[in-house]
Amino acid sequence: MNRNLMAFVAVLLAVPLYLMVNYLGGRHYQRFDWTGSGLYTLSEKSLQIVTGLDRDIEIHLILGAGAGGELFDAVDELLSQYQAANPEHIEKRVVDLAREPLEAERLAIGQGTAVVLESGDQRSYVNQFDLAEYDYSGAQFGQAPTLQAFKGEQLITSAILELAEDRKPKVVFTTGHGETTSTTGGPRALSVARAYFEQDNFEVEEWQSLGADAVPERTDLVVIAGPSAGFLESELELLSGYLDSGGRMLVLLESALSDSEMAGLGDAGGLSTWLGGYGIEVHDDFVVDPASQVAGAGPEEILTDSFGFHPIVEPLLERRIPVYFSLTRSMSTLAEARADLEITELVRTGDDAWGETDLENPEAYAQGEGDPGGPLALGIAVSFPVEPVSLPETAAETEAAEGENAPEQNAIEGDTPEEAEDEATEETGPEEARLVVFGDLDFATDMRVSSAGNSTLLVNTFNWLVQREHLIRIETPPPEQTSLNMTRSELLQVLFVVLLVMPGLAIVFGIWVYLRRRR
Amino acid sequence: MSAFLAVLSRELRAYFYSPMAYVILACIQAYNGATFSYIVWVLSGPGAGGSATPLRIFFAPHFFFWLFLFVVVAVLTMRLIAEELRSGTIEPLMTSPVSEAQVVLGKYVAAFVFFLFLWAPTLVFVLIMGRWSEVDWGPIASGYLGIVGIGAVFMAVGIFGSSLSKSQIVAAILTFAMLTFFFFVSIAHDLATDETAKEIINHMNLMQHMDDFGKGIVDTRRLVYYVSTSALFLFFTSLALAAKKWR
Numbered sequence: 001m002n003r004n005l006m007a008f009v010a011v012l013l014a015v016p017l018y019l020m021v022n023y024l025g026g027r028h029y030q031r032f033d034w035t036g037s038g039l040y041t042l043s044e045k046s047l048q049i050v051t052g053l054d055r056d057i058e059i060h061l062i063l064g065a066g067a068g069g070e071l072f073d074a075v076d077e078l079l080s081q082y083q084a085a086n087p088e089h090i091e092k093r094v095v096d097l098a099r100e101p102l103e104a105e106r107l108a109i110g111q112g113t114a115v116v117l118e119s120g121d122q123r124s125y126v127n128q129f130d131l132a133e134y135d136y137s138g139a140q141f142g143q144a145p146t147l148q149a150f151k152g153e154q155l156i157t158s159a160i161l162e163l164a165e166d167r168k169p170k171v172v173f174t175t176g177h178g179e180t181t182s183t184t185g186g187p188r189a190l191s192v193a194r195a196y197f198e199q200d201n202f203e204v205e206e207w208q209s210l211g212a213d214a215v216p217e218r219t220d221l222v223v224i225a226g227p228s229a230g231f232l233e234s235e236l237e238l239l240s241g242y243l244d245s246g247g248r249m250l251v252l253l254e255s256a257l258s259d260s261e262m263a264g265l266g267d268a269g270g271l272s273t274w275l276g277g278y279g280i281e282v283h284d285d286f287v288v289d290p291a292s293q294v295a296g297a298g299p300e301e302i303l304t305d306s307f308g309f310h311p312i313v314e315p316l317l318e319r320r321i322p323v324y325f326s327l328t329r330s331m332s333t334l335a336e337a338r339a340d341l342e343i344t345e346l347v348r349t350g351d352d353a354w355g356e357t358d359l360e361n362p363e364a365y366a367q368g369e370g371d372p373g374g375p376l377a378l379g380i381a382v383s384f385p386v387e388p389v390s391l392p393e394t395a396a397e398t399e400a401a402e403g404e405n406a407p408e409q410n411a412i413e414g415d416t417p418e419e420a421e422d423e424a425t426e427e428t429g430p431e432e433a434r435l436v437v438f439g440d441l442d443f444a445t446d447m448r449v450s451s452a453g454n455s456t457l458l459v460n461t462f463n464w465l466v467q468r469e470h471l472i473r474i475e476t477p478p479p480e481q482t483s484l485n486m487t488r489s490e491l492l493q494v495l496f497v498v499l500l501v502m503p504g505l506a507i508v509f510g511i512w513v514y515l516r517r518r519r
Numbered sequence: 520m521s522a523f524l525a526v527l528s529r530e531l532r533a534y535f536y537s538p539m540a541y542v543i544l545a546c547i548q549a550y551n552g553a554t555f556s557y558i559v560w561v562l563s564g565p566g567a568g569g570s571a572t573p574l575r576i577f578f579a580p581h582f583f584f585w586l587f588l589f590v591v592v593a594v595l596t597m598r599l600i601a602e603e604l605r606s607g608t609i610e611p612l613m614t615s616p617v618s619e620a621q622v623v624l625g626k627y628v629a630a631f632v633f634f635l636f637l638w639a640p641t642l643v644f645v646l647i648m649g650r651w652s653e654v655d656w657g658p659i660a661s662g663y664l665g666i667v668g669i670g671a672v673f674m675a676v677g678i679f680g681s682s683l684s685k686s687q688i689v690a691a692i693l694t695f696a697m698l699t700f701f702f703f704v705s706i707a708h709d710l711a712t713d714e715t716a717k718e719i720i721n722h723m724n725l726m727q728h729m730d731d732f733g734k735g736i737v738d739t740r741r742l743v744y745y746v747s748t749s750a751l752f753l754f755f756t757s758l759a760l761a762a763k764k765w766r
Contacts, residue, residue: 007762015751018747018751021743021747022743022747026743033735034657035655035734036657491563498552498644498647499553499556502640503546503548506545509544513541514538
């Protein structure tokens with residue numbers, strides 16, 4: 001009896017112990033990605049955003065009308081990673097449209113909605129059609145479409161950021177000088193670049209600088225993209241005033257061949273001299289680099305992985321990802337540049353390159369005496385300190401702040417000194433002006449931005465300029481793709497081995513053991 | 520320790536000298552070979568280029584995989600204690616200076632080693648894949664880790680089932696029934712609406728676990744679950760054996 005009682009007590013102790021171990025194991029866990037390419041690992045960018053969250057976000061994965069089949073699993077796994085990265089603040093749940101119509105209605109799920117992110121009364125939506133890119137090129141040969149890119153992480157991180165940040169950084173694209181458009185698509189348009197901005201939660205506007213007396217209020221970044229007409233002196237003064245008070249600018253130039261097409265306007269749309277004031281000498285040339293030319297293209301089409309040491313290009317440098325430039329103007333650092341300027345060459349050509357200045361005979365591809373020799377800078381970043389100024393609050397913001405008892409702080413925690421500095425910056429205005437100039441517009445256009453590491457270079461440039469270094473992008477690995485190139489006879493050999501030889505060997509062993517035992 | 524080793528060695532000999540073990544090996548080879556052949560056939564076709572690696576598909580759970588595994592585990596473990604109870608050899612074993620825990624552990628480890636031996640020939644599939652495509656070793660290792668973890672739980676359930684009856688057939692049916700519970704848990708996951716219930720069910724959802732392992736994802740929650748569940752069933756088996764001794 002005593003023993004039975006002891007056994008009963010042992011069971012009574014063992015079961016709660018078992019439950020407790022599993023409860024603790026379920027609360028404090030780690031997920032490891034053993035794939036060689038880190039396929040199921042969130043990028044540094046996403047991890048930094050997610051681990052820094054201090055507000056609760058519920059992520060609803062929609063079953064039934066949203067991502068289906070293969071993509072549903074991929075999104076489900078992705079969301080598990082987000083939850084595992086910050087289980088305190090991120091909760092994943094699956095909403096089955098067929099069984100939870102009320103919940104679906106509450107979330108206002110529309111056609112094609114794959115994921116809804118919810119924080120308090122704010123919501124952000126991810127559409128299933130944006131989740132993946134497929135390659136249909138093999139369709140004519142009867143091949144199934146192959147998954148080219150799974151964009152789930154970009155979209156989910158962007159949506160989290162949208163919920164976490166109280167104010168969207170504002171970017172203005174100058175217009176009025178023949179700049180490349182960002183509003184409509186096309187080979188030479190910047191609509192994809194604009195989409196990157198918007199995915200990273202930027203507010204994008206166009207700005208007619210001609211005749212304006214100030215840069216639009218609360219602008220975080222001004223972009224001049226491939227002007228084909230000159231800037232007026234008054235406009236350049238306006239831009240100088242903006243930059244010198246801690247503004248941020250991105251200038252994308254075109255080669256000197258475009259200057260000659262500008263009916264004598266020249267001088268890179270009037271910007272050459274102006275950029276000289278910030279330590280950058282813009283050459284009137286286009287870069288030729290036979291050693292780095294893209295296969296099947298001319299030597300003015302360059303694939304280079306020569307980078308300087310700078311946060312913008314650090315991920316590209318670490319992973320040896322090249323960037324693709326086309327018809328690029330070269331630049332260099334002015335020897336007599338201001339002492340307070342910190343100038344870094346971001347992208348360079350090889351040693352064998354030169355800047356072709358013979359614009360009359362561009363296809364000669366021969367280095368002349370006056371042509372600057374490599375390595376040549378194709379992109380330059382400049383920063384310099386400015387006096388911090390207090391940002392005036394707009395009337396609307398003051399009113400909004402008064403309406404709320406406790407205005408929310410930026411949800412990204414600022415524990416590190418750098419982040420603390422960022423917070424201080426928000427209150428007092430930037431303490432550093434930043435300018436990035438590329439001698440090429442093409443690398444950012446719809447036609448080229450997806451090539452090589454171009455998108456990474458572009459997005460990292462945005463984020464460094466607006467001081468969101470924590471968002472510097474790391475390339476996500478390509479999706480798993482497998483096919484076996486076997487001939488029919490090889491296939492038959494494999495089938496023979498696995499279907500007949502291997503089970504047959506087991507039977508032979510069994511017979512051998514049986515006979516041995518009988519003896 | 521020596522008692523444990525003695526039991527282990529006795530049971531291993533019983534497995535490897537039994538023609539039935541090789542029949543099971545041949546069956547599992549035929550089943551795994553058929554699955555692998557299908558994968559190879561699909562991936563070498565003109566429409567190939569899916570978004571999964573071949574061995575992920577191999578380790579991906581489907582109904583027949585589980586059904587086959589349940590039968591194999593029930594057959595492998597039904598003899599372990601039920602046969603000793605039926606033939607009466609349990610009494611001399613229990614009266615010898617060997618504890619219940621040592622007996623249970625010895626038999627369990629032997630059955631588990633044989634279970635792993637059944638999976639060893641599938642390494643040939645990895646070599647075949649390596650010949651015609653690039654092999655990512657991480658997901659393969661995690662796939663096998665999943666098999667080891669789930670095998671550990673199933674063998675523990677099997678030995679517990681074997682300790683509940685003198686009849687091997689009844690033991691096999693009991694084991695099969697208990698293992699089927701794990702399968703139904705994964706179906707219950709799709710039916711549950713309560714978040715806490717879903718979380719608990721997901722913790723026990725071996726189909727989901729195996730899918731993760733096949734992809735190359737190793738989650739410590741799964742490992743904690745396998746180790747603790749195996750330990751719990753082995754503990755129950757020891758108690759069941761001790762209870763028979765007390766009578």
